[in-house]
Amino acid sequence: MRWDQMRESSSVEDQTGRSGAGLGRLSLGGIAVVVVIGLLLGKSPLEILGMVAQQQVHAPAAAPNAASQDPTAKQMVRHILGDTEATWQQIFAARGGQYQEPKLVYFSGAVQSACGSASAAMGPFYCPADQKVYIDLAFFQELSQRYAAPGDFAQAYVIAHEVGHHVQNLLGVSAQVHARQQQLSKTAANQLSVRLELQADCLAGVWGYSAAQRGLLDPNDLEEALQAANAIGDDTLQHSAGRAVVPDAFTHGTSAQRMTWFRRGMQAGDLNHCNTFDPQVIL
Numbered sequence: 001m002r003w004d005q006m007r008e009s010s011s012v013e014d015q016t017g018r019s020g021a022g023l024g025r026l027s028l029g030g031i032a033v034v035v036v037i038g039l040l041l042g043k044s045p046l047e048i049l050g051m052v053a054q055q056q057v058h059a060p061a062a063a064p065n066a067a068s069q070d071p072t073a074k075q076m077v078r079h080i081l082g083d084t085e086a087t088w089q090q091i092f093a094a095r096g097g098q099y100q101e102p103k104l105v106y107f108s109g110a111v112q113s114a115c116g117s118a119s120a121a122m123g124p125f126y127c128p129a130d131q132k133v134y135i136d137l138a139f140f141q142e143l144s145q146r147y148a149a150p151g152d153f154a155q156a157y158v159i160a161h162e163v164g165h166h167v168q169n170l171l172g173v174s175a176q177v178h179a180r181q182q183q184l185s186k187t188a189a190n191q192l193s194v195r196l197e198l199q200a201d202c203l204a205g206v207w208g209y210s211a212a213q214r215g216l217l218d219p220n221d222l223e224e225a226l227q228a229a230n231a232i233g234d235d236t237l238q239h240s241a242g243r244a245v246v247p248d249a250f251t252h253g254t255s256a257q258r259m260t261w262f263r264r265g266m267q268a269g270d271l272n273h274c275n276t277f278d279p280q281v282i283l
Helices: 029-039 047-054 071-094 138-145 152-171 175-182 186-213 221-231 232-240 257-266
Strands: 011-016 105-106 110-113 116-118 123-127 130-134
Touching: 011 071, 029 257, 071 105, 071 152, 105 110, 110 130, 116 123, 116 221, 130 152, 138 152, 152 175, 152 186, 152 221, 152 232, 186 221, 221 257
Parallel strands: 011 105, 105 130
Antiparallel strands: 110 116, 123 130
């Protein structure tokens, strides 16, 4: 991916030098246990963030991971974010709207967001309350080493997915889903969460299509993103943690579903092809 040819965003906050309210990091084994428990209980991403934070609240603050402060990784993310800004500005303008850029926050270990205290253990996340994407860049190291999904476009997929949640927030989709979830059973609410996450995957693909049309992608980039999508499917995460696969507890979608919807966005390049909430769409 030719990220150095993309526009660089200025909507970035660097909090890697802060202590993250004194929260330490769980071990990878501890992270897996908390994540899987959360998935099995049907927790939302932000609820799982809270679970990890509670497990770490009395832990000593860890030294910042060098990967969290990698200047090249920071520069790459700024360029990827800038390119998503240009893409969504164009798409919103074509629809007669105006795109409001999200902020992106680098942090190390843990961070305080408008959605509460959050640990880097849970990976990147989007907080609709402050319209910010949060990321500890050490996640990219784990994505490559722990989840066997290396490559700059795999990392770009992660950023574009979180930006996809911002797009959903601006369009009012997130609020509608969350309101509807309050009226449903846990299983039905989880199914809506899956559709929300798969739509964000598709929206990430819409950005990827735009980047490809401008000659910014390399031949193997799509495969890198699909490897990342495969690695973080609910079924794969549960299975890799040695747990039984529980479909009713899925909140993000299976590996196959995540790959399918990202590929759909990449092929169509059209927001209208990302309606995962269409009653005719069978997941």
